[in-house]
Amino acid sequence: MNPAxxxxxxxxxxxxxxxxxxxAALPGYRLTARLNVVASLATFLAALxxxxxxxxPPGPYxxxxxxxxxxxxxxxxxxxxxxxxxxxxxxxxxxxGRLTPTYLxxxxxxxxxxxxGMNLAFVSNNIGLMWVAVEIATLSTVLMVGIYxxxxxxxxxxKYFILGSVGIALALFGTILVYMAAxxxxxxxxxxxxxxxxxxxxxxxxxxxxxxxxxxxFLGYGTKVGLAPLHAWLPDAHAEGPTPIxxxxxxxxxxxxxxxxLRFKILLAANPAAIAPGPLMVTMGLVSVVFAAFMLYRRRxxxxxxxxxxxxxxxxxxxxxxxxxxxxxxxxxLHMVMHSLTKSAIFxxxxxxxxxxxxxxxxxxxxxxxxxxxxxxxxxxGVAAIAGLPPLGIFMSEFLVVTSTFARQPLLAIVLVxxxxxxxxxxxxxxxxxxxxxxxxxxxxxxxxxxxxFAHLALVLVAGIYLPAPLVAWFxxxxxxxx
Amino acid sequence: MQMHSLAFDVSHTxxxxxxxxxxxxxxxxxxxxxxxxxxxxxxxxxxxxxxxxYIQDAPHLYVTAVIALVFKAIVIxxxxxxxxxxxxxxxxIESAVGIGMxxxxxxxxxxxxxVLMLRVxxxxxxxxxxxxxxxxxxxxxxxxxxxxxxxxxxQVVGFMSLENGLVLAATGAKxxxxxxxxxxxxSILIAFIxxxxxxxxxxxxxxxxxxxxxxxxxxxxx
Numbered sequence: 270m271n272p273a274x275x276x277x278x279x280x281x282x283x284x285x286x287x288x289x290x291x292x293a294a295l296p297g298y299r300l301t302a303r304l305n306v307v308a309s310l311a312t313f314l315a316a317l318x319x320x321x322x323x324x325x326p327p328g329p330y331x332x333x334x335x336x337x338x339x340x341x342x343x344x345x346x347x348x349x350x351x352x353x354x355x356x357x358x359x360x361x362x363x364x365x366g367r368l369t370p371t372y373l374x375x376x377x378x379x380x381x382x383x384x385x386g387m388n389l390a391f392v393s394n395n396i397g398l399m400w401v402a403v404e405i406a407t408l409s410t411v412l413m414v415g416i417y418x419x420x421x422x423x424x425x426x427x428k429y430f431i432l433g434s435v436g437i438a439l440a441l442f443g444t445i446l447v448y449m450a451a452x453x454x455x456x457x458x459x460x461x462x463x464x465x466x467x468x469x470x471x472x473x474x475x476x477x478x479x480x481x482x483x484x485x486x487f488l489g490y491g492t493k494v495g496l497a498p499l500h501a502w503l504p505d506a507h508a509e510g511p512t513p514i515x516x517x518x519x520x521x522x523x524x525x526x527x528x529x530x531l532r533f534k535i536l537l538a539a540n541p542a543a544i545a546p547g548p549l550m551v552t553m554g555l556v557s558v559v560f561a562a563f564m565l566y567r568r569r570x571x572x573x574x575x576x577x578x579x580x581x582x583x584x585x586x587x588x589x590x591x592x593x594x595x596x597x598x599x600x601x602x603l604h605m606v607m608h609s610l611t612k613s614a615i616f617x618x619x620x621x622x623x624x625x626x627x628x629x630x631x632x633x634x635x636x637x638x639x640x641x642x643x644x645x646x647x648x649x650x651g652v653a654a655i656a657g658l659p660p661l662g663i664f665m666s667e668f669l670v671v672t673s674t675f676a677r678q679p680l681l682a683i684v685l686v687x688x689x690x691x692x693x694x695x696x697x698x699x700x701x702x703x704x705x706x707x708x709x710x711x712x713x714x715x716x717x718x719x720x721x722x723f724a725h726l727a728l729v730l731v732a733g734i735y736l737p738a739p740l741v742a743w744f745x746x747x748x749x750x751x752x
Numbered sequence: 753m754q755m756h757s758l759a760f761d762v763s764h765t766x767x768x769x770x771x772x773x774x775x776x777x778x779x780x781x782x783x784x785x786x787x788x789x790x791x792x793x794x795x796x797x798x799x800x801x802x803x804x805x806y807i808q809d810a811p812h813l814y815v816t817a818v819i820a821l822v823f824k825a826i827v828i829x830x831x832x833x834x835x836x837x838x839x840x841x842x843x844x845i846e847s848a849v850g851i852g853m854x855x856x857x858x859x860x861x862x863x864x865x866x867v868l869m870l871r872v873x874x875x876x877x878x879x880x881x882x883x884x885x886x887x888x889x890x891x892x893x894x895x896x897x898x899x900x901x902x903x904x905x906x907q908v909v910g911f912m913s914l915e916n917g918l919v920l921a922a923t924g925a926k927x928x929x930x931x932x933x934x935x936x937x938x939s940i941l942i943a944f945i946x947x948x949x950x951x952x953x954x955x956x957x958x959x960x961x962x963x964x965x966x967x968x969x970x971x972x973x974x
């Protein structure tokens with residue numbers, strides 16, 4: 270293809286849509302699973318080309334800047350690796366009869382529609398369009414969470430649906446308020462929703478209206494980030510859906526909502542008279558960290574355990590962005606990337622483990638390192654990473670968050686460290702029983718694809734030891750953008 | 753006292769009517785009557801949107817009005833009527849929270865939204881300002897309906913009334929882009945929910961007094 274006419278943004282959006290239509294039409298799961306992988310790979314490559322090709326100027330609908338490239342590349346990469354994992358995961362689900370071929374067709378189409386929704390949310394320059402995109406991504410995941418049609422799965426999907434809808438409704442109200450604030454300055458119609466124009470004129474907006482708008486947006490999108498006390502949907506949705514969906518929920522969908530939140534945070538920060546969004550985010554972040562850390566001790570279900578760990582980490586990330594400043598923002602970004610990679614790797618392992626053992630109950634899974642060394646040790650490394658042990662990537666980002674906070678607000682840092690240590694204890698406690706000791710449960714050989722899991726873990730390990738200079742420079746630049 | 757124009761008075765009346773009908777929803781204890789009140793809610797919304805389309809000279813808003821009228825005032829209530837009948841829950845009486853308490857909470861929410869929005873939007877033009885205050889009241893009352901009901905059907909009705917409040921806010925914000933698209937997106941969302949209820953026969957919000965049963969569903973029991 271002629272590079273001049275190749276538009277990566279269009280490709281990132283059109284490939285998933287085209288693939289969704291194709292996957293809905295094609296029968297046969299082997300073919301569609303492979304096609305799903307190919308489409309995800311193509312989307313990832315298109316996203317990578319954003320680095321190489323000159324960016325389009327911000328238009329009324331599409332925007333590409335340093336901030337969202339990070340999100341898009343991460344999104345499409347994890348989407349790609351998860352599709353590989355999903356291909357090996359669903360074969361087992363078909364064998365056990367939990368999914369039928371018809372549902373599988375639906376599942377693959379929904380997977381691509383979800384990728385489309387998330388990519389659209391990232392590239393949109395229009396806050397109304399961004400809202401619609403987040404809704405698309407949410408709806409498609411709701412349908413996938415309920416795909417097993419068991420009582421528990423339907424309960425989870427319903428809860429997710431209702432809470433997600435309320436969150437989305439609040440976010441829309443906030444969006445309308447932002448438009449109301451922008452209208453006297455930017456003018457009526459289309460322009461009042463274009464983010465780049467809003468940012469230019471934000472200093473002249475009515476600060477009171479912006480404040481109220483941000484509260485609604487924070488509650489609305491915060492529900493989707495999974496911040497306590499609005500997190501109630503998250504553990505259920507993670508535990509009852511297919512595991513590839515748990516991986517993308519934790520690794521990607523939470524990031525989409527976080528991204529929307531960050532965009533509005535930048536908008537608010539551009540208006541000197543408006544409230545600082547920081548304290549709100551810091552408070553909710555800390556509450557989530559401490560709450561989730563306590564909840565981790567009571568978990569009996571392995572997917573639920575890691576869902577609460579996601580709440581904890583989203584809390585840390587929101588806390589870091591709430592603190593603001595170049596260093597904390599840098600740490601927040603790094604932590605987000607590391608968390609996405611690690612958490613999806615853990616879910617890849619957990620997915621195969623729960624299939625082999627036929628259960629998600631923690632006490633029925635013992636001694637994995639003995640019976641299934643690859644899966645067991647993969648899980649050990651993953652949990653060590655997510656708990657924040659050196660030399661893995663999350664240790665570094667957590668270290669940065671904590672040290673930068675100690676320098677500015679020692680009291681907040683103490684609370685944060687308390688939460689992190691508490692979660693650390695809970696995770697190690699569960700890990701020792703699951704990974705070591707006398708084996709329990711089935712020891713049938715795993716038909717797993719280890720590549721996605723170990724690829725993620727390798728990236729996390731490398732990032733913990735050595736971050737390439739261009740990457741650091743890029744992140745520092747984005748951190749400055751975030752203010 | 754000739755303070756306001758006819759345009760202002762009519763839109764004010766219609767928006768106030770929506771708040772009033774939201775209150776009526778709070779004390780309906782039968783599903784059929786709740787559905788009827790909701791149909792009325794959607795009808796008033798359609799009138800309000802059509803009036804906004806007229807005074808703002810924005811023909812595309814008529815599309816939103818027609819969607820509200822056909823889809824929300826007719827198709828959805830009729831569909832839900834049939835679902836209620838098929839699920840055999842038309843005799844159910846709901847008593848999650850007492851009506852008195854709910855009404856008091858509703859009044860508190862309306863007062864809150866008036867105080868908040870009128871203070872915050874002091875500089876905005878009066879039409880949009882009061883419209884927003886009413887819209888926020890409708891949104892909050894819709895939320896209240898959702899949290900006080902146990903039944904999946906009435907929760908959906910609560911959500912739809914909440915969404916009517918959002919449409920009211922969006923049409924009141926003069927010249928807001930994407931209003932029609934957003935109302936279409938919402939209609940699709942609601943259609944999904946209704947189909948979901950029907951296919952999966954969701955009767956209750958799955959909450960049970962028996963906590964052990966709940967633990968079992970969630971895989972939390974030892």
